[in-house]
Amino acid sequence: xxxxxxxxxxxxxxxxxxxxxxxxxxxxxxxxxxxxxxxxxxxxxxxxxxxxxxxxxxxxxxxxxxxxxxxxxxxxxxxxxxxxxxxxxxxxxxxxxxxxxxxxxxxxxxxx
Amino acid sequence: xxxxxxxxxxxxxxxxxxxxxxxxxxxxxxxxxxxxxxxxxxxxxxxxxxxxxxxxxxxxxxxxxxxxxxxxxxxxxxxxxxxxxxxxxxxxxxxxxxxxxxxxxxxxxxxxxxxxxxxxxxxxxxxxxxxxxxxxxxxxxxxxxxxxxxxxxxxxxxxxxxxxxxxxxxxxxxxxxxxxxxxxxxxxxxxxxxxxxxxxxxxxxxxxxxxxxxxxxxxxxxxxxxxxxxxxxxxxxxxxxxxxxxxxxxxxxxxxxxxxxxxxxxxxxxxxxxxxxxxxxxxxxxxxxxxxxxxxxxxxxxxxxxxxxx
Numbered sequence: 001x002x003x004x005x006x007x008x009x010x011x012x013x014x015x016x017x018x019x020x021x022x023x024x025x026x027x028x029x030x031x032x033x034x035x036x037x038x039x040x041x042x043x044x045x046x047x048x049x050x051x052x053x054x055x056x057x058x059x060x061x062x063x064x065x066x067x068x069x070x071x072x073x074x075x076x077x078x079x080x081x082x083x084x085x086x087x088x089x090x091x092x093x094x095x096x097x098x099x100x101x102x103x104x105x106x107x108x109x110x111x112x
Numbered sequence: 113x114x115x116x117x118x119x120x121x122x123x124x125x126x127x128x129x130x131x132x133x134x135x136x137x138x139x140x141x142x143x144x145x146x147x148x149x150x151x152x153x154x155x156x157x158x159x160x161x162x163x164x165x166x167x168x169x170x171x172x173x174x175x176x177x178x179x180x181x182x183x184x185x186x187x188x189x190x191x192x193x194x195x196x197x198x199x200x201x202x203x204x205x206x207x208x209x210x211x212x213x214x215x216x217x218x219x220x221x222x223x224x225x226x227x228x229x230x231x232x233x234x235x236x237x238x239x240x241x242x243x244x245x246x247x248x249x250x251x252x253x254x255x256x257x258x259x260x261x262x263x264x265x266x267x268x269x270x271x272x273x274x275x276x277x278x279x280x281x282x283x284x285x286x287x288x289x290x291x292x293x294x295x296x297x298x299x300x301x302x303x304x305x306x307x308x309x310x311x312x313x314x315x316x317x318x319x320x321x322x323x324x325x326x327x328x329x330x331x332x333x334x335x336x337x338x339x340x341x342x343x344x345x346x347x348x349x350x351x352x353x354x355x356x357x358x359x360x361x362x363x364x365x366x367x368x369x370x371x372x373x374x375x376x377x378x379x380x381x382x383x384x385x386x387x388x389x390x391x392x393x394x395x396x397x398x399x400x401x402x403x404x405x406x407x408x409x410x411x412x413x414x415x416x417x418x419x420x421x422x
Contacts, residue, residue, distance in 0.1 A: 030138065030141070030142070031138060031139070031141070031142030031145075032141075032142050032145035032146055035142075035146065047155065047156065047158075047159025047160075047163075048139070048142065048143060048146070048156065048159050048160050048163060049158075049159035049160050049161070049162045049163020049164070049166070050159060050163065051142075052135060052139055052142075052163055053163050053166055053167065055135070056131070056135065056167065057176070066138075069138070071141070072137040072138060072140065072141040073138060073141045073142075073145075074137070074138040
């Protein structure tokens with residue numbers, strides 16, 4: 001899994017399951033489309049092992065499900081449980097973002 | 113001109129069969145789309161290799177969370193067994209390195225080193241006994257598995273492992289006859305041909321252990337093990353794991369004491385000469401012991417987690 005140099009540092013959002021669920025939240029995608037979408041919105045290049053490992057675990061946990069594909073490519077879509085799990089993860093992150101933002105404002109205000 | 117797609121079926125074979133039948137076609141399509149006819153990079157192939165190892169470990173219950181505590185406990189015990197195989201290799205190297213160490217120690221200085229050596233030898237023997245008890249406890253389930261069609265599944269690996277075992281045992285005879293004509297310096301690296309033969313034999317032993325581990329991973333996942341058998345195996349695995357930590361401590365104590373009192377013995381130089389106690393084979397041996405002991409501890413933590421969820 002590679003990150004673009006600009007994204008190096010304190011990123012917490014490079015967890016493959018989270019990225020896959022976020023990508024599928026905008027509609028079903030097959031493996032290659034998922035990897036391209038994740039690279040575009042998160043700047044994270046998932047390797048084949050990480051991508052399909054995460055797909056396997058997410059499907060086992062019922063958070064995503066495969067759809068019938070027209071050829072060898074099998075699209076996946078997020079399930080209701082997957083949406084609920086993503087919503088919960090985003091809410092957790094939002095709380096952290098709010099705290100960080102508030103404390104940053106406080107720190108910047110304190111120094112100014 | 114359109115480039116010929118890269119044939120990734122070879123890479124797919126690294127994954128377990130059940131995974132291949134579920135994700136194989138989709139995965140190959142993904143690889144074709146991603147590579148677009150180009151050769152895969154080392155990073156790409158490594159990612160697939162790691163993914164395949166992870167899937168195989170997951171399928172055997174060695175990794176990941178499993179829906180049932182029984183699978184989790186079985187995976188934990190198997191992880192300890194695999195760790196013990198690695199530990200045995202380190203133990204064999206230690207045994208070879210420490211051969212006749214007492215004779216090289218200055219008078220009155222061998223006591224703590226002897227304690228360390230005895231801990232390694234005693235706990236090593238106890239560990240072997242626990243592993244044998246574990247095998248005996250699982251034997252009826254293993255026979256039942258073979259009778260109910262398991263032989264067809266595991267035949268190739270079992271025969272492969274038996275062949276390696278016979279080869280390793282037969283190879284001991286000429287090696288020990290040869291060693292009788294050599295002095296201790298020649299036996300410990302002084303004779304190039306003997307050292308080469310010994311290393312080849314050690315590699316054969318390592319391959320034999322890995323082969324039996326693969327048999328265990330393949331069969332145990334499919335065997336019907338009662339909760340009583342699983343409890344006994346978990347208890348034995350915990351004991352083996354504790355022994356691995358104790359043996360590592362004993363080997364470290366032996367190294368420190370011999371290194372401070374008779375470093376020349378570790379380097380194979382003449383009595384009383386100054387030498388560094390840091391020899392590559394002991395560093396590698398201890399590192400291997402630590403890694404195996406950590407893997408064993410991981411296995412025990414899986415067993416504990418399974419008991420909490422039971």
